[in-house]
Amino acid sequence: MSVIKRNRCTITALNSRGLGISNLDSNIELPYTIPEEIVEFEEHIYRNKISYSLLRIIDESKNRITPPCRYFTICGGCSLQHLEHNYYYQIKLANLKRVLAEYNVIATTIHNINFIGAENRRRAVFKAVKKHEVLFLGFKKLHSNQIVNIDNCLLLTRELSDLIPPLKNTLQKILSDKEKCKILVTMADNGIDLTIEIENNNIISTEAKEILEYFAVNNKIIRLTIINNIKWNLIYLLEIPYILFENIAVKIDNLCFLQVSKESDIILTKLVNDIFEKIKTPNQFQIADLFCGRGTLTIPASKFGIVDGFEMEKNSVKALANAIKNTNLKTTIYQRDLFIKPLEWDELNKYDVVIINPPRAGAKQQAFILSKSTVKTIIYLSCNPESFARDAKLILNNNRYQLKEITPIDQFYWSHHIELLAVFELNIEVF
Secondary structure, three states: OEEEEEEEEEEEEOOOOOOOOEEOOOOOEEOOOOOOOEEEEEEEEEOOEEEEEEEEEEEOOOEOOOOOOOOEEEEEOOOOOEEOOOHHHHHHHHHHHHHHOOOOOOEEEEOEEEEOOOHHHHHHHHEEEEOEEEEEEEOOOOOOOEEOOOOOOEEEOOOHHHHHHHHHHHHHHOOOOOOEEEEEEEEEEEEEEEEEOOOOOOOOOHHHHHHHHHHHHHHOEEEEEEEEEOEEEEEEOOOOOOOEEEOOEEEEOOOOOOOOOHHHHHHHHEEEEHHHHHHHOOOOEEEEEOOOOOOOHHHHHHHEEEEEEEEEEEHHHHHHHHHOOOOOOOOEEEOOOOOOOOHHHHOOOOOOOOEEEOOOOOOOHHHHHHHOOOOOOEEEEEOOOHHHHHHHHHHHHHOOOEEEEEEEEEEEOOOOOOEEEEEEEOOOHHH
């Protein structure tokens, strides 16, 4: 990578990815900056592609603070630790409103952001490599494949952060030189689930299995799995990991979808409860939960009526169906790919409430069909304001619905991401 030139600029705004925009050129995006700061940067070229890197802050913003993490700007996991607390939330809320405005989506009420701070994330995906007898484990550097070696992470639960040093020590013993692996870890409600994907075809030795089992027993691991060239090897099993949704245990694994923290589940459950309690109905609600996963919203909603859950991932369908099998919940779970086969107009119209929680890409086709339905209330949970705004515009397009409220949830602390829960209500005046 060669340096073309150095230059100075003033940062005018932070874009939706948390990068500072230059007053010189909108293509110049600089991480770890703040609007109104004067900075020096380098322009690089590699394989005919131009990129930019921050050299130093010449004139600091009054909204800049000392980042709490010693790996900040080295590790690419966080992007906004340098923002003062109140300003951080102003930026996040402003970016959400900007995206909505770009799609001409108007909400009657946008609530304050629900805050989920550090030491709460229950999941992580680490990368590791052994080089010259040194084990590097951590997250990738920003815009790079280089692994930043860490010993702790302020975002993770204390149990997962404390796991990093002994995990590094264990991998140091079992990996060969230049051998790489990916580590997936989840803090379940009954212990830690750990999966290690190793990029080789070697048979796992008896010695390596013994080392891993010793590590599991001494570090509150309840399940440890090695994936070696797509072959699964269960090394240690004390219990099947599970997450509790309103005291119902749903089995999980490191590949399934979950909210990133227990606090997220608690906030979402309260929001769903509040929404249903505000809606009046003489009978039990008929409810559909689309992209229901393992029941984050399905189980709370089931207190208020009869729920049909739809999910395309078969292991999630099986886990949720088994969890509710011996309960008194009036809930049925169906395996269905809603991208290929969304619920049609006549299917939707039998429901009073539809909950929809699609992946980051959103659910464009399902949103279009919902816009023509007679569903009284639509609850839309999204981790991507861009795809939400696009889908919301579709739902609102026929003037059958009003977007009554949006509740932002900052479960991706110190990043540009934000979760939101929105409520659409059918406009009875159109009938």
